[in-house]
Amino acid sequence: MLRRLPAVFAALGLGLAGLSAHAGETTIAVAANFAEPIKAIVADFSRATGHTVKISTGATGKFYAQIVNGAPFDALLAADDETPARLVAEKHGVPDSVFSYAVGRLVLWSADAGKVDARASALKSGNFRFLSVANPKTAPYGRAALETLAAMKVEVPESKRVVGESIAQAYQFAATGNADLGFVAQSQVWKAGKLRSGSAWGVPESMHQPIRQAAVLLVRGRDNAAARALLDWLKSPSARKIIESYGYGS
Amino acid sequence: MNLSPDDWRALALTAQLATVVTAILFVVGTPLAWWLARTQSRWRGPVSAVVALPIVLPPTVIGFYLLIALGPNGPGGQLTQAMGLGLLPFTFWGLVLASVIYSLPFMVQPLQAAFEAIGRRPLEAAATLRAAPLDRFFHVVVPLARPGFLTAGVLAFAHTVGEFGVVLMLGGNLAGETRVASVQLYDYVEAYDYAGAHRLAAVLMVFSFLVLLTVYARRTSAR
Numbered sequence: 001m002l003r004r005l006p007a008v009f010a011a012l013g014l015g016l017a018g019l020s021a022h023a024g025e026t027t028i029a030v031a032a033n034f035a036e037p038i039k040a041i042v043a044d045f046s047r048a049t050g051h052t053v054k055i056s057t058g059a060t061g062k063f064y065a066q067i068v069n070g071a072p073f074d075a076l077l078a079a080d081d082e083t084p085a086r087l088v089a090e091k092h093g094v095p096d097s098v099f100s101y102a103v104g105r106l107v108l109w110s111a112d113a114g115k116v117d118a119r120a121s122a123l124k125s126g127n128f129r130f131l132s133v134a135n136p137k138t139a140p141y142g143r144a145a146l147e148t149l150a151a152m153k154v155e156v157p158e159s160k161r162v163v164g165e166s167i168a169q170a171y172q173f174a175a176t177g178n179a180d181l182g183f184v185a186q187s188q189v190w191k192a193g194k195l196r197s198g199s200a201w202g203v204p205e206s207m208h209q210p211i212r213q214a215a216v217l218l219v220r221g222r223d224n225a226a227a228r229a230l231l232d233w234l235k236s237p238s239a240r241k242i243i244e245s246y247g248y249g250s
Numbered sequence: 251m252n253l254s255p256d257d258w259r260a261l262a263l264t265a266q267l268a269t270v271v272t273a274i275l276f277v278v279g280t281p282l283a284w285w286l287a288r289t290q291s292r293w294r295g296p297v298s299a300v301v302a303l304p305i306v307l308p309p310t311v312i313g314f315y316l317l318i319a320l321g322p323n324g325p326g327g328q329l330t331q332a333m334g335l336g337l338l339p340f341t342f343w344g345l346v347l348a349s350v351i352y353s354l355p356f357m358v359q360p361l362q363a364a365f366e367a368i369g370r371r372p373l374e375a376a377a378t379l380r381a382a383p384l385d386r387f388f389h390v391v392v393p394l395a396r397p398g399f400l401t402a403g404v405l406a407f408a409h410t411v412g413e414f415g416v417v418l419m420l421g422g423n424l425a426g427e428t429r430v431a432s433v434q435l436y437d438y439v440e441a442y443d444y445a446g447a448h449r450l451a452a453v454l455m456v457f458s459f460l461v462l463l464t465v466y467a468r469r470t471s472a473r
Contacts, residue, residue, distance in 0.1 A: 061440035130340060135423065138440040162340050162422030165436065173422060176321045178339040
């Protein structure tokens with residue numbers, strides 16, 4: 001609750017009543033990995049501005065296919081920065097509206113509290129049954145995982161590398177213990193600034209290309225004041241603070 | 251068709267999976283359907299309900315619970331490890347087990363309906379001619395229930411070919427081991443390779459249509 005206080009004060013400062021008179025509604029599509037932070041951010045946002053935000057969470061690739069085929073979203077908070085750029089190039093996104101709202105951090109994680117040490121020895125020595133990664137062809141976290149393996153000069157045979165369709169599934173494989181190691185998003189195992197369970201090794205950011213998650217205003221939401229206001233809100237210090245508390249960089 | 255080697259691998263794996271699953275389902279499903287068709291037991295209702303459950307649950311949910319149950323901390327996983335089979339998730343035989351559960355109603359229900367339609371008379375007639383029970387089953391029931399066997403086999407096979415959520419969840423997308431055609435197709439869609447997706451989807455559709463056509467065409471001509 002405490003972390004929302006600044007936003008409440010900001011709202012008072014802006015003059016809640018005046019804005020509420022123009023309260024609008026917007027529907028946004030949000031990458032699944034950002035489902036929790038966006039809920040907290042939108043709660044503050046709605047309280048401050050009076051705008052109503054409907055959130056649909058899912059896989060970025062599915063959202064792309066839906067948006068291109070006329071889905072009623074005003075903005076997309078993607079899991080990568082390529083999809084927003086592609087939407088702009090294909091005239092579904094508003095030019096110049098794209099910005100990076102979060103930077104994903106990759107961790108090597110195990111549900112087993114003693115498995116991952118500070119030097120990731122289990123991975124280096126091959127002392128594991130399965131390593132779960134997100135699909136490198138589709139998920140930025142998966143690509144970053146492969147880049148990390150290359151940077152570490154660790155070879156993992158394909159038969160020991162289980163591939164989740166998304167980072168959510170890569171996490172499920174590891175969380176159920178079926179994969180004893182997994183490259184997952186720090187945001188999945190992080191809460192209020194620390195590891196929730198298991199053991200983890202934070203991958204140095206120098207080992208892979210940054211995992212930039214970008215937002216884009218869609219053509220459909222071009223004139224939607226609520227959608228524009230929300231995208232601006234994501235850049236505010238109070239939103240940034242929430243985003244970081246969930247384990248993202250900014 | 252410009253299918254990639256990976257596509258062919260996925261298609262071959264799909265055909266292999268569906269064939270093995272259908273064969274196992276004939277062995278498991280036939281006695282179960284027979285029992286359901288004949289029994290007066292008060293367990294008939296509960297067993298029928300359990301058999302039908304996979305139709306109700308979303309496939310990814312089934313896959314998720316199988317992942318937990320067959321995992322190192324799940325009861326199924328501990329059983330398979332104790333039996334020396336290791337852990338089943340992310341293996342071909344893990345998919346076989348999941349598919350057998352998932353497609354069970356599609357085998358049992360048509361068979362049960364076919365057995366019920368036969369009624370008692372042909373069997374009683376055979377019994378008066380001193381045919382032994384197994385003899386009666388194979389020489390009276392099986393020929394009479396032939397359309398039912400055909401429908402059940404086709405449905406179980408087709409349902410396994412089209413399976414996606416369960417294999418995605420339990421399979422881990424390993425090439426040649428668990429990456430079936432539906433998963434390969436999904437990968438194309440997610441990677442924005444729509445041309446690759448359309449090619450594979452077209453092959454799957456044509457193949458499935460031809461399989462269904464041969465079966466259904468034969469069925470009408472048999473009548």
